[in-house]
Amino acid sequence: MNDESFEKIAKQIKQHNSFIITSHVNPDGDSLGCELALARFLKKLNKIVHIINHNETPKFYEFLDKNNEIQKYFPEKHNELIKNSDVIFILDTNQPNRLRSLEEPVLKSPAIKIVIDHHLEADNFADYYLIDEQATSTAEILYKLLLFMNNNLLDYDIAHPLYTAIMTDTGSFRFPRTDVETHQIIAHLLHFGVDPTEVYSKVYETWTPGRIQLLAKSLSTLKLEYDGKLAYMICTIKMFESTGTTEVETDNFTNYPMSIEGVQIGLLFNELDDGVKISFRSKGDIPVNELAKELGGGGHKNAAGARLFNVNLQDTIITTIQKAKKYLI
C-alpha cells in the first residue's frame, strides 16, 4: 500500500458520481463502520451514495446508523441501481461469494469495482484493490485513504464509525497487529469528540437476561483436553430454547475457553437445527484456520469457523478434538 494506490482510487472517486457501497454477509463493526464513514465522506464530495447489504444491520450496531443510511438488499429495488452506478466499493472482504445475495448483481454490473480490505488471499474480480494485511482493520486503511484525499473533511460523523470499526476489530486494542499507528489514528479520531465509553456500551453492553442465562449454561459445559491445552464449550438447541436466544447471541463466547491459563486452542460448538457450527480460536502461532479447513470451514490464523450439516453434536465434538491434537504445541 503506497501513495500510488491511494492516488488511483482517489482518481476514481473524483471522476465519478454514483457509488454503491457493500460488504460481507453478517456485517460486523468494521464493515458497517467503514461503509458509513466512506458514504459520509463521499456525500461531502456531493456524490450519490447507496449502502446496500445482504443482511439487516444487527441491533447493537443500529446506533451507528441513526438516519438509516444502510439498506437491506432487495433485487427489485436495487438491481437497476447497482447496474447503473459508476463505482461499487466492496469493503472488508475480497471474496465476492461473501456478498451472498449481492454477489450476482455486483459481478454483473459494469461499474468499476474497488476492494478495500485487510484479509489474505484476494479473489481476482475487482478493478482496484487497496489491501493491507498488516492493518488491524479495514477502517485503518480507509482512514488513510480519506486523509490522503482531504483531511479537512473528517468530522464526528466520519470519526465515530471509524473509531467503532477499529475498536471492535482489535477487540478493544488487544488483538495482534494493534500498534503505534493504531493508537495514533484513535487519538486523532477522538479529537472529533467520539466518546469511547459510549461506543463500548452501545456495542457490548446490550445483552438480554436470556443471553446471560445461555452463557451460564454454556460455561457449565466447559471441558479441558490434552493436559488443558484445548478447552471447549457447547450450546445445545435445548439451551437456546430454554433461554429464548439464538446462535447469533453466542458471539464472543469463545473468549471463555481462551481465558483459561495454558489453553492454546478454544472451541465453541453450537448445535443447530440442521447441524453444528464450530468456532475456533487459538493463541500465538497456532493456525486454527487450517483446522477449520479440515472440517470444511476457514478464517483467520487465530479465529476461524466451520458449519457442518446433518451431523450429530457428540460425534462432531469427538472428531474435532481428535483433529485438533496435531496443532497443539
Place this chain on the structure above:
Amino acid sequence: MNDESFEKIAKQIKQHNSFIITSHVNPDGDSLGCELALARFLKKLNKIVHIINHNETPKFYEFLDKNNEIQKYFPEKHNELIKNSDVIFILDTNQPNRLRSLEEPVLKSPAIKIVIDHHLEADNFADYYLIDEQATSTAEILYKLLLFMNNNLLDYDIAHPLYTAIMTDTGSFRFPRTDVETHQIIAHLLHFGVDPTEVYSKVYETWTPGRIQLLAKSLSTLKLEYDGKLAYMICTIKMFESTGTTEVETDNFTNYPMSIEGVQIGLLFNELDDGVKISFRSKGDIPVNELAKELGGGGHKNAAGARLFNVNLQDTIITTIQKAKKYLI
C-alpha cells in the same frame, strides 16, 4: 498539575539518594505498574530504591516483576529502611490508611513524602502532592513526570509496566476519561516494543477452570429489579467451596450485570465467612459511591465497594436494593 508541580518533585528526586515506593492494599495494575516504572527510572539515575507493599503481588501481575523488585512488607526487615530513607513515594492512593500495615512506619518516618495519584479527596499527610483527578490512571501522571525529567531514560522496562497500568485502569481504553492524550501516551509506549496482545493475555487470560465454573454458577443467580434498571448477582460460600475458588476470583464479575441493556446499577454480593462484600457499578451520572457510603463503604462514582460484617446474605441483598432505588434515573 503544571510544570511547577513537576519541577518540585523532580528537585526532590535530584537532591536525594534513597527511595521507598509503596502503594495501596490489594495492589492493582496501575499501582504495581507505577511502582516498577518509577523504581526503574530512579535506578537509571543511580538511586537506591525499594518497593515495599502490604500485600504480595497477585499471581497474574507477576509477569511485570520478573526480577522480584517488589517486596512484601515485614516490620523487622523494612522498618529501619523506611525510617532511614530520604524520600517515600506513595502511589495511586492519597489515604495513608490504605497502606494498611505500612501506614504506621511510613507516617512515622522523617522521610519526605510524595503522593502521586488520580483519586479524589486527598488526606493532608504528605509533603508533596502530584494529583490529577482527570487522569485515567496514576500511570498517566507518572508518565508525564518521567518525560518532564528526562525523556531519554524511557525504555521497554519502564514502558511495559506503564502500558499495563493504563490498559488495566482504563478497562482496555473504555472507561470514562480515556481520551486523546491517553492514546497518544499509549502510542509512545508501544514505540518501545510493548506487545498489547501479550500484556492482555498475561493479565486477563489466566483463569482457572474453577473460576469459570464459579462464573457459571454466579451468572445463573442473576436477577433484575426496578424494570431492569438494577441487576445483581450472588456468589455464595457454597459456590466458592464447590469450585475451589476464593472471593479474589470474582474480580470483574460485575461486568455482567452492567452488560445488560438498560441496567443503570449493577451489584455483586459475595458471601464471606464473616459477612458480605458488595461491589457496586453504575453507568453515567449515577454516584454509586454514595450508595456504598450508606452501607459503610466508598469508592469512585461508577465503581465502589462495601464490606459488611456479621450480616446475613439475604437481608443484605434486600436492604441494598431498597437503598439503591433512589439513585436510579
